Amino acid sequence: MAAIIDGRAVARAVEQEAKEQVDAMVAAGLPRPGLAVVLVGNDPASEVYVGRKLKKSEEVGIRSIEHRLPAETTQDDLLALIAQLNADPEVHGILVQVPLPEHIDTGNVLRAIAPSKDVDGFHPVNVGRLNTGTGGIVPCTPLGVMKLLDTVFDDLTGKNAVVIGKSNIVGKPIALLLLEREATVTVTHIYTENLADLARQADIIIAAAGAPELVKGYWVKPGAVVIDVGITRIKGEDGKTKLVGDVAFDQVQHAKAVTPVPGGVGPMTIACLLSNTVQAARAQLAGTSTDSFAVELDQLPDRSMIFSETEAQPGA
Numbered sequence: 001m002a003a004i005i006d007g008r009a010v011a012r013a014v015e016q017e018a019k020e021q022v023d024a025m026v027a028a029g030l031p032r033p034g035l036a037v038v039l040v041g042n043d044p045a046s047e048v049y050v051g052r053k054l055k056k057s058e059e060v061g062i063r064s065i066e067h068r069l070p071a072e073t074t075q076d077d078l079l080a081l082i083a084q085l086n087a088d089p090e091v092h093g094i095l096v097q098v099p100l101p102e103h104i105d106t107g108n109v110l111r112a113i114a115p116s117k118d119v120d121g122f123h124p125v126n127v128g129r130l131n132t133g134t135g136g137i138v139p140c141t142p143l144g145v146m147k148l149l150d151t152v153f154d155d156l157t158g159k160n161a162v163v164i165g166k167s168n169i170v171g172k173p174i175a176l177l178l179l180e181r182e183a184t185v186t187v188t189h190i191y192t193e194n195l196a197d198l199a200r201q202a203d204i205i206i207a208a209a210g211a212p213e214l215v216k217g218y219w220v221k222p223g224a225v226v227i228d229v230g231i232t233r234i235k236g237e238d239g240k241t242k243l244v245g246d247v248a249f250d251q252v253q254h255a256k257a258v259t260p261v262p263g264g265v266g267p268m269t270i271a272c273l274l275s276n277t278v279q280a281a282r283a284q285l286a287g288t289s290t291d292s293f294a295v296e297l298d299q300l301p302d303r304s305m306i307f308s309e310t311e312a313q314p315g316a
């Protein structure tokens with residue numbers, strides 16, 4: 001039987017650590033970390049995610065500041081709010097929930113956030129830092145995946161990792177984090193030929209294609225570790241809906257360890273957001289954070305960072 005990696009338990013440990021760091025800051029007379037969460041419109045899934053983020057922030061002692069804007073908000077008004085949050089010394093982290101309404105250019109908005117406050121790690125400066133192994137804020141879901149792998153492996157050196165999914169927010173950053181740890185990484189996607197054959201060679205499979213139950217039992221080598229980032233609501237045989245991941249969970253019991261859906265990667269995303277917020281606040285208060293490179297990179301042409309519909313939606 002595969003071991004089940006308990007994402008809820010690991011997330012609780014990450015949250016506890018964040019809480020202890022906040023307590024230590026307050027005890028030292030420093031301000032509480034402040035997280036501004038911006039939600040434009042009323043997409044029901046986004047409302048749920050944002051509600052969870054605000055609740056968990058409060059639980060660890062982060063001061064959360066909610067900005068709910070109507071769906072008709074103009075891009076200029078949203079950019080003006082971000083400029084105000086960038087300049088506010090009590091705000092250490094800024095999260096703009098995506099997807100944004102169609103009339104707003106998501107790339108423009110995400111690039112407007114000061115990189116030192118970009119707790120999602122979506123700004124090109126943070127993407128560039130990750131790419132070059134020069135620090136920066138790491139996106140929450142990939143960071144959560146690495147923490148889950150750390151519960152199974154002491155060392156990733158030389159491990160053969162296959163990442164299924166190439167999104168900017170999950171697949172690509174996970175591949176970079178695995179490379180940083182000296183794993184041998186193959187990045188694949190739903191159009192990859194011989195995907196099953198490639199997956200079957202892997203010591204580690206990261207399934208992040210947003211394709212329900214894509215990874216079948218025969219794709220998984222006995223003893224491999226399988227991390228499932230997907231989460232999709234489907235109709236079961238009994239007619240009731242259920243949440244499934246990108247992995248046919250019941251078929252991979254010959255794996256060494258596997259994450260469940262729900263209760264695997266999902267809880268880690270918010271836990272890592274809290275951790276990122278505390279680290280960002282500490283860096284800002286210590287004066288060690290820097291937004292350098294921002295000027296040049298802000299001039300880059302538009303690069304879409306929009307979550308596609310088929311992409312894995314972290315945060316559940």
Ligand code: GUN
Nearest residue numbers: 096097098099120314315
């Ligand atoms: N929408 C779904 N997941 C996320 C996330 O992790 N961050 C932001 N900003 N929006 C999201």
